[in-house]
Amino acid sequence: MSSGNKSDVVRLEKRDDIGIITIDNPPINAGARGVRIGLLAAVQAFSEDSGLAAGVLIGAGRMFMAGSDMREINAPVLDPILPEVIGAIERCPKPIVAAIAGAALGGGYELSLGCDARIASPEAVVGLPECALGMMPGAGGTQRLPRLAGLPVSIRLICSGERVKARRAAEIGMIDKVVDGPLLEEAIAFARGLGGRKRRVMEMTAPDCDPADLDRAKVDALAAGGGRPHIQLAIDAVEWCRTRPGDEALREERKIFDRLRTGPEAEAMLHLFFAERDSMKDASVDLSSSASLDHVAIVGIGPDCDALAAAMVRRGHSVVLVSELSDLDAVSSCDVIFVAEQANDDRIGALLVRLSAHARAHAVVLVAGGGQTVATLEKAFGRSGKLCGWRGMAGAAGSGIVEIVRQARTEPRTLATALALAKAAGQMAVMVGDSEGLVGRRIAAAAHRSCVLLQEQGVRAEQLREVLTRFGLPVPPLSEATRAEPQTTMDDEQIASWILVAIANEAALMLAAGRVRSPGDVDLLLTNAYGFPRHEGGIGLWARRQQRANLKQVVGMLAEASGERFERAPDVALDALCGEG
Incomplete structure (x- = not known):
């Protein structure tokens, strides 16, 4: 492979008659301005190289492009904007295949829609999450996706912001093929198989659909979105693919996107997005220091325990279910012990005393329920720093957020373990100070x-x-x-x-x-x-x-x-x- 056009974050290389354009902007290959500039230059160089018959667009590492650069989201977007890059790919006389690994989300998936085909590795996910952030797609997503997947499906996916796994994405037309072999090699073979033919999505016609199904999709999307204005705007935009010229619809989509992205609703959703990201950060807590989740004991019975156990097993973790009335020897092999909420304070205290006789010396204990302070619970357990509170419903039965209760003596490893367990169970978590009851x-x-x-x-x-x-x-x-x-x-x-x-x-x-x-x-x-x-x-x-x-x-x-x-x-x-x- 010989090197051709190259920038700091995008490079064009040649393999025989195939041009390979690689986005290399770790960790998620975000579509920052430098990436957009590099892509424009690479596409132009690829177009002008008479020795290249087809191209592959791929992300370095294990990621295609997981969206926009969040540092740019509240600032004026500097040229070139993403629609310009996508337009250059569509105008290119040679076909370009998007090779998707990891995630192609938001602008990343819209970039792939500008290509002539899309193939993906089995673990990849694709989607347009903008509506979940108070916006709507702004680089052609509302116009190109319905031409591939149809209007009802597109309305459901766009308005929900759903991330779609590769095999389902192939079934509904979001991508062309899921490949099990080496992604780049498969993409090169797919590109050669196009025989030089362009397959511009904007030149396609959206498939016919049952009007009743379309009406249901619109009603369901509005209901799920709480009737918010940006959801209706997204629905309207999807329907333009059958009622307005393509260029006009793309321009109007971008205009609405620019207005929404600086509006109060997007500000609110982005505020929560960053708050969720920051909730897992603490200067005193190294998340990598978490105890192993390979063997987790769940002590107690009830729907919360069942939901937590099911969530852990789905993610490949081994779970031991233990009744608090049974012999507690089973917990001796576990590094993490989750104690379900008990009927009264005396009962939880007595259970912790029994657990201390069986648990490993380094075991981390998480106690559900809010009746007592962590300091009181730790006194019953008899080990300093190894216990913290877990308040909120567990697993799928709950609200999706838990309060991790700490006190001054709680060890960073204990907190890291609680945060890791919440993440493994698919729940959000915030750390709170010690007291009785939920904050x-x-x-x-x-x-x-x-x-x-x-x-x-x-x-x-x-x-x-x-x-x-x-x-x-x-x-x-x-x-x-x-x-x-x-x-x-x-x-x-x-x-x-x-x-x-x-x-x-x-x-x-x-x-x-x-x-x-x-x-x-x-x-x-x-x-x-x-x-x-x-x-x-x-x-x-x-x-x-x-x-x-x-x-x-x-x-x-x-x-x-x-x-x-x-x-x-x-x-x-x-x-x-x-x-x-």
Whole structure:
């Protein structure tokens, strides 16, 4: 193989009559500006080389392109934009085959759609996740995918942001072939097999579909997306592939994408995306120090234990199920012991005493339930630093997020193990400080208390229900009793403000007390377990968007109306919730 055109992150090499364009921008080959510049240059050089008959576009390492450079997402996108790169591939007179390993997501999959064929290794996944981030595809995804997979399937995939495994992707037309052999060699053979023919997706016609199936897909997508405006925009864009000229539809798609990506909903979704990424990071915790998950003991019975065990087995881990009433010898071979929530505090204490006699010296113990502090549980277990709390429902039966409860003596290895177990079970996790009860539940409960207070002020249950529903918050139990002479003339905006500021105040108190690490962790808890609308990003982002003086003024009004029942967060804590200080 001889080297030709080359840049820092994209290179064009020759193998006989095949040009191989490689994206090399680790770790995920993100479509940063340098990659786009390099791709344009490589495609042009490939087009002009008379000795090359066909090309392969591939990612270095084990990844094709897992999306855009997230550092660019909130900044102006500098030329060349991705549609220009895709247009150059389509205009190229020679066929180019996309060879997909790892992931081709978002702009990465749209890049592959600009090629003349797509083949993938068995473990690859493809998809367009933009709608899950408050946006919609902006580099041709809404126009090219329906020409391959049909409108109903495309609407379902685009609006859900689903990641599709390679074999299913081949079945529905997202890719042409799954190959078991060496990917590059298979791609070269596929490219030669095209015989120089171009297969531009934009020149294809979307397959006919059953109108009833299309209507169902649209209704289902809107329902699953909570009726959010960007979901309707994505549906409309997909339908353009049959009603508008291709060039016009592509331009309009990009225009809407540019508007959405800098809008409030995308800001909220990206805020949660980065919060989830950061929730697994802690300067004191080296995730690689986790105890082995090869053998995990789950002590207890019930649906949560079953769900956790099933999730672990699906991911290839060995699980030992142990009844707390049985002989505990089985745990002696396990490095990780998960103890299910017990009926009462005395029972869990007695069980931990028994476990200490059987568990390995280095075993990590995770205790579900929130009735006691980790310090109390550790005292019963008799080993310092080896135990932490696991609060929240386990596995598929739960909310998908758990609170990992730590105290000052909890060892980093113990925390790393808890985070690794959550990841292996397919759950999000946040680390919280030691105390009784769930942090998220306490913050969310502030909404109910504020509703009680508002009803005491004369606000009718019907009005409260309407305000909560309009914002997207769960409706707590409300008193239907009404006062003969309401004592308030508060409008809906003021009512919503009282409820949201009450939640913000409680979250600020938790931050000040060290119960939760960051506003992002608060937002993950509220949006994943307590019904706070994801399109608002959580209470931390909501508070950041408010004028600080108004926020603190409403806190003062809540304190005055509540009297001794209300604990006011210090101003510095509210500033921290808003991302200041």
